[in-house]
Amino acid sequence: MNRHKYIITVLIWTIFLGLTACTNRSGDKSRTDKIIANSSYVASQQTNSATTDSLTMQKDELTKIYTQAITEFIKAAYNKDKTTFDTLYFGKHIYGQPDDFPDIELPETIEKIQIRLVAPEDGQKKQAARKSLVYVNMMGWVDNEKAEFILVVFTNGGEHQYDYFINFNYNTSSDKFELDIIEFENYLHLSGQKPKRTTIYKDGKYVGDK
Numbered sequence: 001m002n003r004h005k006y007i008i009t010v011l012i013w014t015i016f017l018g019l020t021a022c023t024n025r026s027g028d029k030s031r032t033d034k035i036i037a038n039s040s041y042v043a044s045q046q047t048n049s050a051t052t053d054s055l056t057m058q059k060d061e062l063t064k065i066y067t068q069a070i071t072e073f074i075k076a077a078y079n080k081d082k083t084t085f086d087t088l089y090f091g092k093h094i095y096g097q098p099d100d101f102p103d104i105e106l107p108e109t110i111e112k113i114q115i116r117l118v119a120p121e122d123g124q125k126k127q128a129a130r131k132s133l134v135y136v137n138m139m140g141w142v143d144n145e146k147a148e149f150i151l152v153v154f155t156n157g158g159e160h161q162y163d164y165f166i167n168f169n170y171n172t173s174s175d176k177f178e179l180d181i182i183e184f185e186n187y188l189h190l191s192g193q194k195p196k197r198t199t200i201y202k203d204g205k206y207v208g209d210k
Helices: 002-081 120-129
Strands: 087-091 113-118 136-140 144-155 159-171 176-185 198-203
Touching: 002 087, 002 136, 002 144, 002 159, 002 176, 002 198, 087 120, 113 120, 120 136
Parallel strands: 087 113, 087 136
Antiparallel strands: 136 144, 144 159, 159 176, 176 198
């Protein structure tokens, strides 16, 4: 009888130890899963953070090169025929096209000139209300090696005046975009003829109309 009790006791302890071991293993697995999940979360957060930093840097660089292009446009307009501006209105056109205006905010002033970024519809209303207003449709293509811009200028109630073509090359030594060429097309008094394109800046230097 005692022997039977001993066997039963041993069996009970064996089952108890087995269940405890299983519980411990199950607990270890849950803890491991939790660690892996936490690691994945941290990794995803780091990735999201890196992506955000990259987008911020990209936006900063785009703002910089767009501002640089506008600066060169203002200087070129003055050097060409002493044109000055009080305020420039730029159309923030977003139509799902490669030349859409990027998601950036321009400085309030560039070369001491007031800069306003407006929706194209608002630009049309403003031009109709004030004929002297200067509205610019700016299109840009920027990559790691070059940046190209077209600035289509309207005034006199929305009349197409002229276009500026401004190109930059990226200098790896100076780690910045440098002006390459600026070309100009005049649309005034054409009578349906195609405008002649002239070069007013070459290799970053003013050369007049050539």
